[in-house]
């Protein structure tokens with residue numbers, strides 16, 4: 333979707349694996365406590381070597397982008413591959429080449445946009461799906477209901493398609509509940525007011541770093557009934573039925589709010605729901621023998637499971653070949 337049409341087979345796998353590795357390292361580094369944030373005066377000494385390590389990772393990331401862009405250029409110049417790779421990279425390069433004065437794009441802009449999309453969209457989406465599967469293991473009755481809905485809308489003789497998604501209202505409520513209890517970006521992106529202001533009686537000085545604790549808001553017992561219970565049905569109740577992903581309702585902000593709200597919401601809604609729906613429609617899942625379900629969290633810029641979820645699938649469609 334992002335640059336998949338540019339790379340094929342082995343190339344896609346290698347670049348994908350390398351990109352995942354560097355993204356994991358960047359996210360881990362961003363989530364590490366940095367002394368310089370607490371004592372800005374000593375920041376320039378970079379005692380923990382974090383600036384140095386981030387610069388190294390950015391060089392690595394840049395090399396990956398350069399190689400993908402170069403392959404794309406060769407593909408077009410050589411005329412060997414189709415010019416229409418239909419991916420996001422193609423769109424960005426076309427915009428850049430069109431030289432539209434209203435939206436000028438440099439090569440660096442293209443790379444920054446690629447980084448935003450891949451960096452912002454991969455770990456967040458995969459973490460949501462992992463939490464969703466873990467909650468299904470913890471709540472088999474919810475899983476059963478979701479599978480019943482899928483059987484009615486999709487049928488056991490079909491694979492899930494994008495067109496089915498708007499009809500899967502219970503599944504959509506499950507994902508809302510997953511994102512309520514496990515918001516992948518628990519503190520959103522830090523804010524910094526350009527003017528001092530007072531919020532809820534607290535003075536926030538100009539330039540202060542403000543973190544919004546969405547994790548705590550979405551578990552606040554003053555707002556949510558039985559906040560620690562996993563209950564997708566709550567999103568059908570009058571009081572919460574209007575909670576969507578746009579960040580207008582300050583009780584529920586898994587994608588943030590305001591000017592910096594997640595720009596990938598439409599894509600996330602479709603890809604996460606499609607993947608999750610396909611997983612539970614196409615397979616039955618169980619924990620490996622003797623292994624207990626563990627729902628503990630690991631603190632970081634992305635709120636992941638402390639221990640990765642390991643499950644065993646068994647085909648459930650009438651004809652498993654539908655998937656291939």
Ligand code: HEM
Nearest residue numbers: 448452453456457517520521587588589592593594596600
């Ligand atoms: C379940 C999946 C996702 C979740 C939970 C999520 C969540 C978030 C959150 C909380 C923010 C910060 C918003 C704020 O501080 O107000 C954000 C920003 C962002 N997200 Fe997502 N995101 C997801 C998927 C995606 C996808 C698929 C893309 C790209 C296609 C994406 C691209 C971005 C970008 C570029 C930003 C930065 C926006 C800015 O600062 O202006 N996200 N996301």
